[in-house]
Amino acid sequence: xxxxxxxxxxxxxxxxxxxxxxxxxxxxxxxxxxxxxxxxxxxxxxxxxxxxxxxxxxxxxxxxxxxxxxxxxxxxxxxxxxxxxxxxxxxxxxxxxxxxxxxxxxxxxxxxxxxxxxxxxxxxxxxxxxxxxxxxxxxxxxxxxxxxxxxxxxxxxxxxxxxxxxxxxxxxxxxxxxxxxxxxxxxxxxxxxxxxxxxxxxxxxxxxxxxxxxxxxxxxxxxxxxxxxxxxxxxxxxxxxxxxxxxxxxxxxxxxxxxxxxxxxxxxxxxxxxxxxxxxxxxxxxxxxxxxxxxxxxx
Numbered sequence: 001x002x003x004x005x006x007x008x009x010x011x012x013x014x015x016x017x018x019x020x021x022x023x024x025x026x027x028x029x030x031x032x033x034x035x036x037x038x039x040x041x042x043x044x045x046x047x048x049x050x051x052x053x054x055x056x057x058x059x060x061x062x063x064x065x066x067x068x069x070x071x072x073x074x075x076x077x078x079x080x081x082x083x084x085x086x087x088x089x090x091x092x093x094x095x096x097x098x099x100x101x102x103x104x105x106x107x108x109x110x111x112x113x114x115x116x117x118x119x120x121x122x123x124x125x126x127x128x129x130x131x132x133x134x135x136x137x138x139x140x141x142x143x144x145x146x147x148x149x150x151x152x153x154x155x156x157x158x159x160x161x162x163x164x165x166x167x168x169x170x171x172x173x174x175x176x177x178x179x180x181x182x183x184x185x186x187x188x189x190x191x192x193x194x195x196x197x198x199x200x201x202x203x204x205x206x207x208x209x210x211x212x213x214x215x216x217x218x219x220x221x222x223x224x225x226x227x228x229x230x231x232x233x234x235x236x237x238x239x240x241x242x243x244x245x246x247x248x249x250x251x252x253x254x255x256x257x258x259x260x261x262x263x264x265x266x267x268x269x270x271x272x273x274x275x276x277x278x279x280x281x282x283x284x285x286x287x288x289x290x291x292x293x294x295x296x297x298x299x
Contacts, residue, residue, distance in 0.1 A: 059105035062189060065200045069106040070192045074099045075184075075295045080118045082297035086126060087227040090173055091294045093122040094180030097158060102188060104150045112150055116140055123161070126173070131160035172222035179215055179231055180294060187291045190284040195277045205283070206275035209242040234290045241283045246274045 075095050083089045100115040120132045136157060143149035165174040186208055193201040216235055222228040275283075 059102050059185070059188075062102075062185075062192070062201065063105055065198065065204075067189070067192050067198060067201055069102075069108060070188070071108075071111070073188045073191045074102070074111075074115075077114050077118045079295060079297050080121055083122065083125075087176070087230075088294070089122050089125050090176045090227070091180040091231070093119065093126060093128070094177040094182075095184045095291075095295060096122060097161075097177070098181040098184035098188075101151075101154055101158075104154045107150075109150070112154075113140065116154075119157070128161050128164060131157055131164055171218075172225040172228045175219050175222050175228055176231055179219060179235060182211070182215060183235075183287065183291055183294070187287050190280075190287050195280050202275060202280060203273075205280070206245055206273040209245050209247070209273055212239055212242055234293070238283070238286050238290060241279070241286045244279050244282070247272070 075092065077096075080092070080096070083092050096115055096118045100112060100119055103111040103115055120129075120137070123129055123132050136153065139153050140150070143153060161177070162174065165171070165177070186205065189201055189205050193205070195202055212235065216232065216239060219228055219232040219235065223232050
């Protein structure tokens, strides 16, 4: 599911569908609807609408590409009690939200309920408890053995948070949540994939160069807030590592592609990004540094 939002948290504007929806092997649509193309391009120019990925899509490609579930990459749930600073609580809300999506995508039911509890706890602490009401908690408890329902519930809670922050004009907080959640997906890929064995996953990692540019543009809008400014500094450092990747424009430019067996059109094309093993390792090291700084327990 891709939801339209006025928030510039888009980690996918005009890009291939990164970890979220694999475009590999899809046929380009020969005849596209001019109105659809016009709407997409106009939205990109005006920055009026941004595509926000749902949690299940964040790990759809990881699972489909053959990467195995790796519990070791998750932020331990016992760390949640050590996060007492509002900035760290907000960032780790994003981290744990991604971890929850990861466990749900791989049908690790018992882990999912644990991570849902961590997300709920942090939501209470940062003023987002309205997204985790009693009815939602009961739905989780009643669907622990139903993968599809659990993923749907994860999406519901995620978008409830997005909408709450939008409506209450808390763009800076949403920027921290989104950036930390995105970082966790990249961290999981970097620490689960092998450069020589998981080509498809590594290619999607390279595509994150474009995603990161959009993330930085959004954080820039709220840099007057000290916490956002600090996070902007971290991700600017990560951009240095991504900037070494070579970009080549595809001959066809931006195009609409149709996912096999589905009616949904996705935006693809535009750039082809190459990544060497040395570049992969440089990105991985910087991602690990930033992520570990976020999740480390306070003394």
